[in-house]
Amino acid sequence: MTARVGQPLLETPDPDGAFPRLTDEQIKTLARLGSVRPTRVGDRLYEQGAQATDFYVVLAGMVAVVEGVGARQRIVQVHGPRRFLGEVGLLEGQPAFVSAVVAQPGEVLAVPLDSLRPVLLGDAALGEEILRAYLIRRSLLIGHGAGLRIIGSCFSPDTRRLLEFAARNRLPHRYLDVEKDAQAETLLTRFGVPPDETPVVVLDGADLLRNPSNVELARRMGLRRPQPRPDLSDLLVIGAGPAGLATIVYGASDGLTLTSVDSTATGGQAGTTSRIDNYLGFPSGISGADLAERSTIQADKFGGRITVPAEALDLRTCGGHHLVGLDDGTELAARAVVIATGVRYRRLPVPGIERYEGTCVYYAATAHEARACRTAPVSIVGGGNSAGQAAVFLARESAQVHLLVRGGDLGDNMSRYLVDQVTHHPRIAVLTHSEVRDVVGDEDLRGLVVENTTTGERHVVSSQVLFVFIGARPHTRWLAGAVALDRDGFVLTGPDADGHRDDDGWRHVSRRPLALETSRPGVFAVGDVRRGSVKRVSAAIGEGATAVRMVHDHLFEED
Missing domain, CATH: 3.50.50.60 (FAD/NAD(P)-binding domain)
Structure with missing residues (x-):
C-alpha cells in the first residue's frame, strides 16, 4: 500500500506474514518489559534517519509508516491493534528508513530494545514470528525503493561503488540518475549541489553525504558501530560469508574472545543468491539475504560483532601471535586466525x-x-x-x-x-x-x-x-607470501599444506597441520577460499564449526 498523507486510511493487508497480529499471551509477555502509552494523532513514534530505542505494539488506534518528509511524505503501511512496528534494522542498530506516525488516537506498548532482546532469543515462537516479519518487511522496503537516495551518474565509478555497497549490505535505497531523472535534479537543486559534484547520498530528506566512502556510509547506517577490541583476541575471523559467520557464531558461543571483519558485507557470495533451495532444514528454501541477516543477528546474540567494511591487507607473525593489517591503518592481533575471505565473481570480458x-x-x-x-x-x-x-x-x-x-x-x-x-x-x-x-x-x-x-x-x-555468473577466483592476493597457495590462488590446508610448512612457525609445534590449518600454525582457512572445499553453503558452515574445534585444540596446545 502506498498513499499520500491526508487520504482515507485502510489497514495494510497481510498476505505473506509480514504484519502478523500478536496473541494476548504474547502481548502479556511483552507488557512485563515495557509500558503502555496513550497516543494522539500526529505523534511520531520514531523518525526516519534516527535510531529507534523502543519496540512498539499497537494496542488501540492506527499507526502509519511514512516515507519522506513534509509535502513529500508517502504512507507505505498502516497498522492497527495487535500489530508491531519496525523491521530488521531495529534489531541491528540501524537508523530507521521510514517514520511511524499516529494516524488515529489510541495506545501503544513500548518495550525498550535492551529488554526485548532476551525475550526474542529466549522465546522461540515469539522471536521467530518477529524476526520472520522483520525480514519480509526489509524486502518490502527494498522493493518499494524506500530509504536512501543515491544520486549520481551511471558513468561514475563512485556511483557504481555506492550502489554495490548498498545492495550488498541490503540497505533499502533508490538510485536517481542525474542524466535522466527529473527528481535527481530537483533534489540536487534543493541541496545546492551541482551535478558534477555527485554522487551524493540523501539519508532522510534533510541530511546529505557528498561522495561518502564506504566506511563513512557504513558508520551512518549503523553497520560499523564503535566497539572495544581486545589488545589480543583468541580468534580473528577474516570474512563473513557462511563459513566465516559459522566460525563467529560457534567461536563466540564457546566463549572465545573474538574479532571479525569483512571487506564488503555479511553473507559473502551466498548473500547475493536469490534462493537456496537445497539447504538442509529449509524445504521451501531460504534467500541468501535472509540467511545472512539471521546469522548476523545470531552472532550478535553471542557477542560476535562484525566490522564492515574493513579489508585485510596483510598477515604476519610477531612474538608468536598473528597480526593482520587493515585498510584503515589499524592492526589486529590474535592467537589464532580463520581465513574465510571466499571468492569474487569474475567480470565478463566484453568491450564497453x-x-x-x-x-x-x-x-x-x-x-x-x-x-x-x-x-x-x-x-x-x-x-x-x-x-x-x-x-x-x-x-x-x-x-x-x-x-x-x-x-x-x-x-x-x-x-x-x-x-x-x-x-x-x-x-x-x-x-x-x-x-x-x-x-x-x-x-x-x-x-x-x-x-x-x-x-x-x-x-x-x-x-x-x-x-x-561465470565462476569466481579466490580472494587471497593479500595472503601472498604469508601462507601457501596453489597456482590458482586457493589456500592449501591440512595434508596439502604439510609440504609447504613455515619452518620458523612450526619449530615449536610437534604435530602436522590440522585438516583446516594452513602452512602457518594457528592460521586456518574455511569455505570457498580453501582448495578442495565443497561449494555448498552447508559445507561452508560445517567447516566454520569444525575450525572452531581446531582453534580450541591449537590454543590448548599453546597453553
Missing part, C-alpha cells in the same frame, strides 16, 4: 560492458537487482547453480529471461532440481554454446551480441539488464 555495471549489468540477483528489472527482458550468463537460481527468481516478473550457457548441457554444472525448473519454465529460454561478444546500447543497455560457438553465427538478443 563496464559502463553498464551497477546500473544494467549485475553480478548478483537479489531483491535490489530485481527491482531494476521488473518486466524488462533480461539475460543471464552462466551455467552453474547461481545462474539457474537467478533465472528462476527473475522469471517471476520478467517477460523473458535468456540463459546463455557456454557449454552444451545444463546438467554439467547445475543441480538437477534447478535444471528441471529452468527447462520447464515458460519464460526462460536456454541458449547453449553461446557467448557474449558485444553490448548494444547508448545510455542504457538494449541488447547483447551473442555468438553460437558451434556455428560461429551471431545475433542480437534483446536485453535491458544482464546478470553475470
Whole structure:
C-alpha cells in the first residue's frame, strides 16, 4: 500500500506474514518489559534517519509508516491493534528508513530494545514470528525503493561503488540518475549541489553525504558501530560469508574472545543468491539475504560483532601471535586466525560492458537487482547453480529471461532440481554454446551480441539488464607470501599444506597441520577460499564449526 498523507486510511493487508497480529499471551509477555502509552494523532513514534530505542505494539488506534518528509511524505503501511512496528534494522542498530506516525488516537506498548532482546532469543515462537516479519518487511522496503537516495551518474565509478555497497549490505535505497531523472535534479537543486559534484547520498530528506566512502556510509547506517577490541583476541575471523559467520557464531558461543571483519558485507557470495533451495532444514528454501541477516543477528546474540567494511591487507607473525593489517591503518592481533575471505565473481570480458555495471549489468540477483528489472527482458550468463537460481527468481516478473550457457548441457554444472525448473519454465529460454561478444546500447543497455560457438553465427538478443555468473577466483592476493597457495590462488590446508610448512612457525609445534590449518600454525582457512572445499553453503558452515574445534585444540596446545 502506498498513499499520500491526508487520504482515507485502510489497514495494510497481510498476505505473506509480514504484519502478523500478536496473541494476548504474547502481548502479556511483552507488557512485563515495557509500558503502555496513550497516543494522539500526529505523534511520531520514531523518525526516519534516527535510531529507534523502543519496540512498539499497537494496542488501540492506527499507526502509519511514512516515507519522506513534509509535502513529500508517502504512507507505505498502516497498522492497527495487535500489530508491531519496525523491521530488521531495529534489531541491528540501524537508523530507521521510514517514520511511524499516529494516524488515529489510541495506545501503544513500548518495550525498550535492551529488554526485548532476551525475550526474542529466549522465546522461540515469539522471536521467530518477529524476526520472520522483520525480514519480509526489509524486502518490502527494498522493493518499494524506500530509504536512501543515491544520486549520481551511471558513468561514475563512485556511483557504481555506492550502489554495490548498498545492495550488498541490503540497505533499502533508490538510485536517481542525474542524466535522466527529473527528481535527481530537483533534489540536487534543493541541496545546492551541482551535478558534477555527485554522487551524493540523501539519508532522510534533510541530511546529505557528498561522495561518502564506504566506511563513512557504513558508520551512518549503523553497520560499523564503535566497539572495544581486545589488545589480543583468541580468534580473528577474516570474512563473513557462511563459513566465516559459522566460525563467529560457534567461536563466540564457546566463549572465545573474538574479532571479525569483512571487506564488503555479511553473507559473502551466498548473500547475493536469490534462493537456496537445497539447504538442509529449509524445504521451501531460504534467500541468501535472509540467511545472512539471521546469522548476523545470531552472532550478535553471542557477542560476535562484525566490522564492515574493513579489508585485510596483510598477515604476519610477531612474538608468536598473528597480526593482520587493515585498510584503515589499524592492526589486529590474535592467537589464532580463520581465513574465510571466499571468492569474487569474475567480470565478463566484453568491450564497453563496464559502463553498464551497477546500473544494467549485475553480478548478483537479489531483491535490489530485481527491482531494476521488473518486466524488462533480461539475460543471464552462466551455467552453474547461481545462474539457474537467478533465472528462476527473475522469471517471476520478467517477460523473458535468456540463459546463455557456454557449454552444451545444463546438467554439467547445475543441480538437477534447478535444471528441471529452468527447462520447464515458460519464460526462460536456454541458449547453449553461446557467448557474449558485444553490448548494444547508448545510455542504457538494449541488447547483447551473442555468438553460437558451434556455428560461429551471431545475433542480437534483446536485453535491458544482464546478470553475470561465470565462476569466481579466490580472494587471497593479500595472503601472498604469508601462507601457501596453489597456482590458482586457493589456500592449501591440512595434508596439502604439510609440504609447504613455515619452518620458523612450526619449530615449536610437534604435530602436522590440522585438516583446516594452513602452512602457518594457528592460521586456518574455511569455505570457498580453501582448495578442495565443497561449494555448498552447508559445507561452508560445517567447516566454520569444525575450525572452531581446531582453534580450541591449537590454543590448548599453546597453553
